[in-house]
Amino acid sequence: MNQPEISTLDRKGASKRGTLSGQSLGLILGVLPLVAFMGVFFFWPLWSVLWSSFEDNFGAFTLKNFEVALGEPYRTAFSNSITLGLISAITSAIPGAIIAYIIESRGSQKLRQFIASISSVLSTTGGVPLAFMFIAAYGAEGSATALLRAFGINIYAGSFTLYSLAGVIFVYSYFMVPTMVIVFSPAVHGIRREWQEAAKNLGATTAQFWRRVGIPLLFPSFISSLLLLFAAAFSAYATARAMTSGSVALVPLMIGNLVDGNVINDQMNLGKALAMGMVIVSLVAMIPYLLIQRRASRWQQ
Amino acid sequence: MVFSKLKSLPLFLTLLIAGLFVLLPLGSSAEFSLRQPTKQNHGFDNYVWFISQPEFGHYMGVSFSLAAVSALILLVLLVPTVVWLNLKGQKLRPFVDFITLMPLVIPVVALAIGAQNSLPEFAQTNQFILSFLYAVLAMPYAYRTLDTGLKAIPLQTISEAARGLGANWFRTIVRVITPIIRGTVLSALFMTLALSFGEYTITSLLHWDTFTTWVTVISQANVMGAIALSVFSLVAIFIFLLLVGLFIKPAASQVAKEEE
Amino acid sequence: MRAKRLVALAVAAVSVVSMSVAVAAPSSAATNFCTVTDLKTAGGMDALVAAAKKEGTLNVITLPRDWANYGEAMDLFTKAFGIKIVDDNPDGSSAYELQTIATAPAAKQPDVVDIGVSALNTVTGAGRPSIFAPYKVSTWNHIPNVWKDPAGAWYGDYSGIIALSYDSTVSPAPTKISDLTNPAYKGMVALGGDPTAAQMSFLSVFAAAIAKGGSVTNIQPGLDFFKTLKSNGNFVAVNGNGENYAAGAYKISLSWNFNAPGAIASAKKAGKTLKFVIPTDAVLQGTPYIQAINKKAPHCAAARLWEEFLYSENKGITSAKVTAADKKLSGSKLFAKIMGGQNIFVSGGATPINAPAMIKAKSIIDGPEGLNIPKGAKIVQPNPDQQDAAKKLVVAQWPTL
Numbered sequence: 001m002n003q004p005e006i007s008t009l010d011r012k013g014a015s016k017r018g019t020l021s022g023q024s025l026g027l028i029l030g031v032l033p034l035v036a037f038m039g040v041f042f043f044w045p046l047w048s049v050l051w052s053s054f055e056d057n058f059g060a061f062t063l064k065n066f067e068v069a070l071g072e073p074y075r076t077a078f079s080n081s082i083t084l085g086l087i088s089a090i091t092s093a094i095p096g097a098i099i100a101y102i103i104e105s106r107g108s109q110k111l112r113q114f115i116a117s118i119s120s121v122l123s124t125t126g127g128v129p130l131a132f133m134f135i136a137a138y139g140a141e142g143s144a145t146a147l148l149r150a151f152g153i154n155i156y157a158g159s160f161t162l163y164s165l166a167g168v169i170f171v172y173s174y175f176m177v178p179t180m181v182i183v184f185s186p187a188v189h190g191i192r193r194e195w196q197e198a199a200k201n202l203g204a205t206t207a208q209f210w211r212r213v214g215i216p217l218l219f220p221s222f223i224s225s226l227l228l229l230f231a232a233a234f235s236a237y238a239t240a241r242a243m244t245s246g247s248v249a250l251v252p253l254m255i256g257n258l259v260d261g262n263v264i265n266d267q268m269n270l271g272k273a274l275a276m277g278m279v280i281v282s283l284v285a286m287i288p289y290l291l292i293q294r295r296a297s298r299w300q301q
Numbered sequence: 302m303v304f305s306k307l308k309s310l311p312l313f314l315t316l317l318i319a320g321l322f323v324l325l326p327l328g329s330s331a332e333f334s335l336r337q338p339t340k341q342n343h344g345f346d347n348y349v350w351f352i353s354q355p356e357f358g359h360y361m362g363v364s365f366s367l368a369a370v371s372a373l374i375l376l377v378l379l380v381p382t383v384v385w386l387n388l389k390g391q392k393l394r395p396f397v398d399f400i401t402l403m404p405l406v407i408p409v410v411a412l413a414i415g416a417q418n419s420l421p422e423f424a425q426t427n428q429f430i431l432s433f434l435y436a437v438l439a440m441p442y443a444y445r446t447l448d449t450g451l452k453a454i455p456l457q458t459i460s461e462a463a464r465g466l467g468a469n470w471f472r473t474i475v476r477v478i479t480p481i482i483r484g485t486v487l488s489a490l491f492m493t494l495a496l497s498f499g500e501y502t503i504t505s506l507l508h509w510d511t512f513t514t515w516v517t518v519i520s521q522a523n524v525m526g527a528i529a530l531s532v533f534s535l536v537a538i539f540i541f542l543l544l545v546g547l548f549i550k551p552a553a554s555q556v557a558k559e560e561e
Numbered sequence: 562m563r564a565k566r567l568v569a570l571a572v573a574a575v576s577v578v579s580m581s582v583a584v585a586a587p588s589s590a591a592t593n594f595c596t597v598t599d600l601k602t603a604g605g606m607d608a609l610v611a612a613a614k615k616e617g618t619l620n621v622i623t624l625p626r627d628w629a630n631y632g633e634a635m636d637l638f639t640k641a642f643g644i645k646i647v648d649d650n651p652d653g654s655s656a657y658e659l660q661t662i663a664t665a666p667a668a669k670q671p672d673v674v675d676i677g678v679s680a681l682n683t684v685t686g687a688g689r690p691s692i693f694a695p696y697k698v699s700t701w702n703h704i705p706n707v708w709k710d711p712a713g714a715w716y717g718d719y720s721g722i723i724a725l726s727y728d729s730t731v732s733p734a735p736t737k738i739s740d741l742t743n744p745a746y747k748g749m750v751a752l753g754g755d756p757t758a759a760q761m762s763f764l765s766v767f768a769a770a771i772a773k774g775g776s777v778t779n780i781q782p783g784l785d786f787f788k789t790l791k792s793n794g795n796f797v798a799v800n801g802n803g804e805n806y807a808a809g810a811y812k813i814s815l816s817w818n819f820n821a822p823g824a825i826a827s828a829k830k831a832g833k834t835l836k837f838v839i840p841t842d843a844v845l846q847g848t849p850y851i852q853a854i855n856k857k858a859p860h861c862a863a864a865r866l867w868e869e870f871l872y873s874e875n876k877g878i879t880s881a882k883v884t885a886a887d888k889k890l891s892g893s894k895l896f897a898k899i900m901g902g903q904n905i906f907v908s909g910g911a912t913p914i915n916a917p918a919m920i921k922a923k924s925i926i927d928g929p930e931g932l933n934i935p936k937g938a939k940i941v942q943p944n945p946d947q948q949d950a951a952k953k954l955v956v957a958q959w960p961t962l
Contacts, residue, residue: 030385031393037378038400038440041433045415046407052418073960099315106312113484117542120442120492122323127501128517129531130326132804136528137329140748140797141809144325156748163798174326177319182442186449231406238409238502245762246755247791247798249960252408257758259414259506259656268414268660275411282406286399294395333808338832417664426666508649508661508669518651521627521823524803524831 046279053272065273074274077249082281084165084250085234088172092233093226095173096180097188097218103181104188116185119178126175127238134171134243138162163244171243172233183228187221220292227289231282251278327535334529347529354526356515363428364512368497370432372490375443378436380486381474383447387456401444404437412437413506428509435497443489450485451478487545495538594861598713599697603865610642610892612862618645619863622661622671623653627823629719630909634902636880638870641888641899644863654758655680662692662855670857672864677760678848678945679952681715693853696865698872700903703918708849717849718871718902719911721817722839722940723761723768724932726824728812729834735813737842738772738786747794751801751811757956764847765815766955767943771843777943780951788962807831817847818932819911841935846942849914873901874915874924 056062068074103115137144138155139162148155161167191214199209237252246253251274258271335343351357386397404412416434417425424430459481463473479486501513512534520527592604594612603609613619619638626632635646649669650657655676662670684692695713708717727735731749735741741750756762770776770783790796799805801814806828816824821837828835852871858864877900878887887898903913904926919925934940943951 027390027393030390031382031397033378034382034397035400037374037433038403038437041416042404042407042412042437045412045419047415048419049411049415073957076961095319099319102311102315106309113488116446116484117488117491118323118539120446120488121495121538121542123442124439124492124496124499125535127499127513128804129330129499129535131800132528132531132808133326133330133535135799135805135808135810136333137326139799139805139808139810143329143332159794161748161797174323177322179442183445186445186452189449189453228402228405231402235406235408242800244755244798245752245800246757246959247962252410253755254960255408255410257755259410259660272411272414275408275414278408278411279406286402286406289402290395290399293398336832339830417660422666426668505650505653506657508665510649514650514652518626518648520802520804521625521651522632522827524807524827528804528807 049272049275050279052269053276055269057269065270066277068270069273069277073249074251074254074277077251077254078277078281080165080249081234081251081278084169084172085230085285088169088176088233089226089229091169092173092176093180093184093222093229096177096229097184097222097225099177100181100184101188104185105191112185115181119181122178123175123182126236128242130171130174130239131242134162134174138170163247165248168240168243168248171239172236175239176229176233179232180225180229183225184221187218187225190221191217224289224292227285227292231285234285235278235282327532330528331532331536334525334532336525338525347523347525348533350523350526351519351530351533354519360510360512360515363510364498367428367432367435367511368494370429371435371439371497372493374432374436375439375489375493376486379440379443379447379489380479381470383444383451384456384460384474384478386448387451388460397444401440403441405441409438409502410506413503416503417507425507431500431504431507431509431511432497434503434507435493435500438500438503439489439493439496442492446485446489446492447482450482450488454478454481491538491542491545498534498538594865595694595858597861597865598695599701600699600869603862606869606893606896607891609862609866609869610896613644613860613866614642616644616860616863618647618860619867620647620649620670620672620859621867622649622658622674623651623655624648624675625651625823627820627827628817628909629721629819629906629911630822632823633880633908634871634905637883637899637905638867640880640883641895642866643888644866655760659684659692662857667857667859670859671855672858672860673867674853674855675718675850676853677850679760679948681851681853682945682949685710685715692856694856694858694861694864696854696868698868700872700874700915700918703874703915704872705914705917708851708914715851715853716872717914718852719819719906719913720847720849720942721819721911722932722934723765723815723843723845723847724818724821724837725840726814726816726821726835726837728806729836731812734836736838737840738769738815739842741795741813742786742789742793744793744795746813748797749812750790750795751797751799751805751814753801753814753816755959757952757959760847761817762815763948763952763955764845764943766959767948767951768815768840768843768845770951771845771941772840777941777947778950780954784954784958784962791962803827803831806835807833817911819906819909821910821932822908822929837932839932839934839938841938844934844938844940846912846940848942848945848948869896870899871902872915874903874919874922875899875901876904876924876926877901 053065054061054063056064103112107115136142139145140156145155162170195213196209199213204212235252237256240248240250241253241256244253246257255271255274258267258274334347335345337344337346340346382397386394390397412434420430456478459477460473463477468477498512504511505514516527516530519530592602592608592612594603597603600606600609621635624631624635626635635648638644639646649661649671658671658674658676659680662674691714693714697713698716701709701713704716710716725735725738731746733743733745735743735746752762752765753759754762756766766783766787767780768783769786770780773782773786775782787796797811799810801811801816803824805811818837818839825835825837852868854864854868873896875897877898879900883899887895890898903915903919906913907926907928910929910932913919913925916925
């Protein structure tokens with residue numbers, strides 16, 4: 001569809017590439033507004049957090065904050081948060097991928113648009129409203145709980161509770177699955193129907209197409225979407241805060257307590273050190289994402 | 302609209318199951334909000350209560366204007382950038398992908414503290430600083446949505462045609478490209494609106510007073526009213542979405558059909 | 562010798578002149594209310610009220626309406642004096658209040674704060690410049706010495722007792738904290754928040770410690786108690802707030818006695834009957850909350866009027882009874898007619914700081930029903946240092962309990 005070579009020639013056929021610095025200038029100018037915006041409203045605040053994580057309460061340089069951040073209970077919190085991220089990502093990515101595939105391949109244009117819009121809105125739910133929705137539905141006296149009981153299913157027969165790591169993962173799926181649908185749909189869309197038809201013409205069955213062509217093509221995008229979901233679940237804050245009263249050790253909650261809590265009042269910079277720790281973990285997850293995306297985007301042109 | 306049963310079954314099942322999953326929690330809290338315990342029945346008392354609160358109009362206005370400005374910032378910033386990215390900026394795609402992804406992976410709390418510490422005084426006294434921060438939060442989704450939408454149309458052809466007919470870049474983007482990706486733009490718009498309306502963490506940490514902080518205050522005086530308010534803010538967006546979805550034809554379908 | 566005499570004369574002359582200027586100055590210069598340190602230097606109640614009315618607004622912060630009946634205090638103040646009250650983040654914490662003072666722009670600075678003692682300790686003490694403007698209210702002498710700064714920078718306002726709250730459908734009705742391990746309460750017990758973040762929840766754990774044989778220096782039994790509750794399934798880790806209670810997510814909790822009136826009223830609207838009782842095995846009194854005027858207060862006179870109001874022990878009228886005629890009264894007459902903050906706190910279920918003096922003078926009103934301290938019970942009040950030591954244990958153990 002897109003033929004990148006043409007764009008380097010202007011209408012008169014002369015090369016628009018021009019000099020190397022001219023080309024670079026064009027690149028810089030094009031991305032400048034976005035970079036400026038993100039720079040001022042995102043990277044600069046983030047930088048100030050990084051900076052103060054190295055300060056103690058009187059402004060002097062210290063590594064103490066990081067020392068404490070690596071001890072308990074923060075270590076358990078990091079481990080819990082990473083676990084939460086991974087499990088939430090996997091359990092949401094699979095249904096999300098399936099939904100994305102089915103909608104993309106069998107849905108009408110209108111349906112696809114509708115699903116995209118709904119997913120966008122659902123992906124932003126969180127915090128107290130979301131927590132309450134789930135409590136009203138699946139809580140001890142919830143209407144969905146009662147409904148399921150009418151069908152003979154008692155979700156509280158075992159030790160299940162909404163206010164645990166498992167419960168939080170369950171509630172997270174409400175916005176994680178739509179997020180997956182949003183980020184994975186472009187990849188599915190890229191599986192050209194022409195390829196499926198071409199494979200059929202060459203004698204392949206549907207299963208063979210998928211095994212040899214479809215899945216290998218979708219796999220990188222699936223993994224990269226998974227990593228993105230991990231980062232989102234790992235850093236989610238408002239919902240976990242609304243669902244548990246501190247009984248599940250999670251890093252964003254600890255940061256919130258240090259910054260906004262009533263009990264420990266003088267360790268804001270520790271909170272910032274923890275935030276930097278989160279940034280590092282997220283970046284570690286993002287690097288494979290970018291590498292895979294770079295490869296996969298070739299197929300999406 | 303006749304499909305063969307075999308083809309439509311997976312779609313039907315998917316929509317059913319996904320629909321149930323989405324609607325059960327929403328429906329439960331909606332049912333809860335309609336309860337009228339003192340009268341032992343269901344009705345709209347709680348909704349009437351919060352709509353008749355004197356501050357309701359004020360807070361709706363505040364949150365709505367913040368959301369609108371947020372959406373505007375994102376569209377004005379992203380549409381030209383993503384157009385450029387798809388036409389001439391291919392090289393910087395990984396870079397742009399990365400920086401637009403960052404807000405998703407950083408805890409909101411960290412951004413809030415950072416904004417508090419670093420932004421100058423004049424920025425902190427104007428409530429529209431929130432619009433800029435909401436735009437940052439919405440960036441990952443908005444960018445991806447717009448990018449997907451622009452990749453689905455023959456952008457190269459369209460823009461060259463428009464330019465060939467004499468339009469400058471501004472006209473091309475505003476009058477030609479944007480209408481074509483109407484559906485995508487609306488998607489991004491809704492998402493930004495939903496996010497801005499529901500955002501609490503940054504709003505309260507930066508001492509501002511919007512719809513969501515007001516709901517928290519109200520919940521101390523009237524729990525049922527607060528619940529109705531939360532349901533209202535979620536459901537209102539959905540209804541809005543449905544209405545728009547029903548009436549806006551996805552214009553890209555014309556172009557897509559030609560492709561197929 | 563002559564030079565010395567001349568110098569002495571000059572000094573004397575200058576002193577006389579400057580003293581007369583100093584004496585003359587107050588009457589010609591306007592009172593700077595931001596440096597006023599008590600009612601006298603303010604020029605009397607009439608002057609203070611007039612100046613506050615002129616400012617027209619009062620910035621308060623993190624004051625929930627149903628917390629010690631702050632709602633009534635704010636309504637009465639606004640109705641009587643016509644001063645608008647802006648409440649920043651009513652749900653916020655003491656740390657948030659101090660953060661705001663440190664970082665907010667001038668217009669958003671709170672005029673007054675109401676913070677917990679542990680938060681106070683992070684901004685007071687050797688080497689720390691004061692962020693509060695000193696002011697001694699008219700009833701200063703009634704505030705116990707241990708709960709006020711000698712220079713007037715901060716002063717305790719009210720304290721609470723940890724009470725057991727439970728839904729009326731709970732059977733058998735719990736009367737003490739040790740009851741909570743009863744298997745009949747499976748899935749019912751919640752805390753009002755995170756003990757590592759919320760003072761009230763932290764003190765709830767402390768109350769459990771007292772009930773289980775601990776002391777102000779030993780909070781471990783409290784932590785062990787909650788561990789037991791967790792393992793036998795009685796404890797639900799849901800946020801013990803009003804909405805979740807209405808949704809039936811929990812039925813029993815521990816919270817401040819002064820939250821009772823508001824919580825009961827709110828529960829009623831949701832069709833539920835909530836009951837409060839002081840546990841018979843632990844009467845834990847929290848340290849008082851602390852009032853202070855912000856040095857950077859944008860409305861200095863209003864701030865000081867508010868403090869005078871909060872510490873007034875008058876029995877007077879409530880906001881519902883203020884008439885248009887009352888509002889036309891002079892500042893001091895109006896002030897004398899309305900109910901004082903100390904009694905408003907009582908109506909909210911809290912114990913005002915001036916209680917000992919008020920009980921003696923019989924100026925204290927009756928509190929809400931049902932929140933009586935069990936006869937002969939020992940009131941335990943951990944001091945800030947003991948609290949700090951206990952917090953370390955809670956922060957370390959709670960998340961992995």
